[in-house]
Amino acid sequence: MCQVDEEGISLLEKKPSFGASSRDCMKCGDRAVVIARIKDAFCRSCFLTYFVHRFRATFGKAKVIRDGDKVLLAFSGGQCSSAMVSLVKRGLDQSTHKKLRFTPALIYIDEGVVTGQSKEERATTCQKISDIMKETGFPWYIASLEEALEIPAQNSSPDTCQAGSSFHSNQDPNTDELAGKLEGLCLETEHTQRCRDLLASAKSLTAKQDLVSNLRNRLLVHKARQLGYHKVAVGDSGTRLSSGILANLAKGRGASIPVAMAFADDRWSDVTILRPMREFTTKEIVMYNALFNVDSLFQPTLATMAGDYASIDTLTETFINELQTNFPSTVSTVFRTGEKMCTAGSDDPDAVRRCSMCKSALDTSVGISSALSATRFSLHISRKEGSSTNENSCKATKPDDATCTDSSSEQCCGQGDGSCHSNQMKSVSAESLSKTLCYGCQVTVRDMKDLNLLPSYIVEESAKIERRSRMRDEIKDFLLCEES
């Protein structure tokens, strides 16, 4: 896979954009073929050394991986995660003192439902992906995005879950007949339609993209649990993360910037998300893939189909890329700024209340002089509703839903011990949901036409939190000390 490829080099040299005209490698003085970072010229082999070293150093610095840890690599087929898989493979092949010491496996989540692909199209993609994954020799798995809708609320202890039936792995040497196996993948289930309805219910592309990434992250974590992995590595590049910093800022998700860009994202108690590609720009990754023949599979996404000004994410990406062209230090400046941020008042990570949707720290207990209360006041004053904001939020989210009343959250059986399961058909009120959502997720949910379509892991969990808090209110006079 990594033999010298003369053709690749000559091809690159013709492209002026690679800037590798007549410069010499900064390490060995040979003819340079790539420019990494901003102006470091490298020859092919020194570039490889630099790249592999930097990848390993990113893992090493963080000290979160112990020898023999199992790490699930989230593989999308795209440039970044393909490079990540290639680097892991190289890392495992290295001589002893440089070796990566974990046990990897790959997982692919098929998102064909998002872009409206047919069952057949999705099966073809899965076939191609599985071919690529098989070649790595690592165990591999495939899941479909809509499986996220089957994830139960986080009430039972996570390790009691059973592995889903839709999984395939080449741990088993006899799984060569993939076509047959992919049939079993169930690319058209009741959840497929539910997932379509959910996405159709989002009035903006921004909300839609947020929902998709929420489903994806949940499913990754859920599958990791089922399969017994406590670490999931994702391929986000520094460029992507920088654009994410700005996009999060714009979506009112400033509080989640620190976890969203960290090497080790610890918002989930039992599964850590790792971002080993964060120190590379997308351009560097593309160069690596081109020089060392790393295959990737281009797939249309919501963003590529919609154009630059369609959502906050696409707009921000375009904005950052344009700035980067004119001011080459943009990405690294934004990235470093993000690294210096922390969430206000996050001293004890265990005591933090978390958003029932995105699991980042709740950022809604702010003082009266705040953007949040100013917004509430604006809504209140220009809608003049009575004591409760419930009525107005219902009007805002689903104008003709007669079932949306004050009592919607009271329909629980009344046992109030958290064991109530009679709430499946109940309608969800925006107000009760909001209590357990962070600011940014509240904004997302405000863009939904029908809240009942939200995944049960959000709805049930927030109902549970709501019941607990009502229980607490009832008994609060008899409690002797504060307990979280």
Add this chain to the structure above:
Amino acid sequence: MPVSCRLCGGSAILKRPKTGDALCKDCFFSAFEAEIHQTILDAELFKKGERVAVGASGGKDSTVLAYIMKLLNERHDYGLDIVLLSVDEGITGYRDDSLETVKRNQMQYDLPLKIVSYEELYGWTMDAIVKQIGLKSNCTFCGVFRRQALDRGALLVKADKIVTGHNADDIAETVIMNVLRGDVARLRRCTAITTGADGALPRCKPFKYTYEKEIVMYAYFKKLDYFSTECIYSPNAYRGHARTYLKDLEKIRPSSIIDIIHSGESLSIKKDVKMPTQGTCTRCGYISSRPLCKACVLLEGLNKGLPKLGIGKEHKERKKLALLQAQSFNQTIEPATSANVTTESSTPSSSSIAGANTVPQRIDF
């Protein structure tokens, strides 16, 4: 079919950019005013008996600000002594119209007005500065001087506080700017509703949560007279990018502006990140992270005939200055290696420099 007002059922005349609600003129006015009043109460911006200087440029934000401060002060009995404060940079022709607007506002609102000139504050008009240094970097001057002019002017009128017309759009834009240029110290400060409490006068922003578009709407329907003041020199290119980005965001999701402010409010900077220590200028007392504030450095350059001092590549200019001072004071000065060369060596000469320290501390009007 005409749209009806969400509040009173009368015929709506506008859709609030902030909430998307259709309202009639009167309901919009009262919502707008109630929100500003609420912001003032929630953030406890003022105390009874304070003298408050309203920075008045003749532009839309400050015109509406002056109007609404006067209105709310009377309606809710804040007990404030409100003064309009305008700065005349001394650019021929440029300020004439806007100062006329301010003067008209003063008469309409019946508020005392004080116009302070750059000449009075710094000993230099902008025209004189431009003559010295050419057109190239005068924006550095007008930015730095303008920022301080209000503070210095407010001291002259013995104000306790300055209120500025910075609106939600301005603040959101500043948040983005500070992320793009990696200025974490400013990023932390820029969403505060009151700033500069130590040393200089506190500045507060009653329009912190008010959309620019609604300010324009308010001015439009109240028929408030304002003058569009944009800096006549080219605006900062980088800020221009941030502004365009913000406008595009607003088109995609109107709440973005307030969402960004929320983001800014919920962020802190890690404790181990080094912050510039916030001190005060040894010469004029203005808050500054260096011993000499930017304005004083610029002034010194002007007064010494080295106008490029403090702009861009200051190294060479500092060297020149150090050399000059070494000659004139017959001191041995090490080759200029750092910023404090200027400070150390210039301290003995500071009393001879016109401008900053000539600001009279008392003035009656």
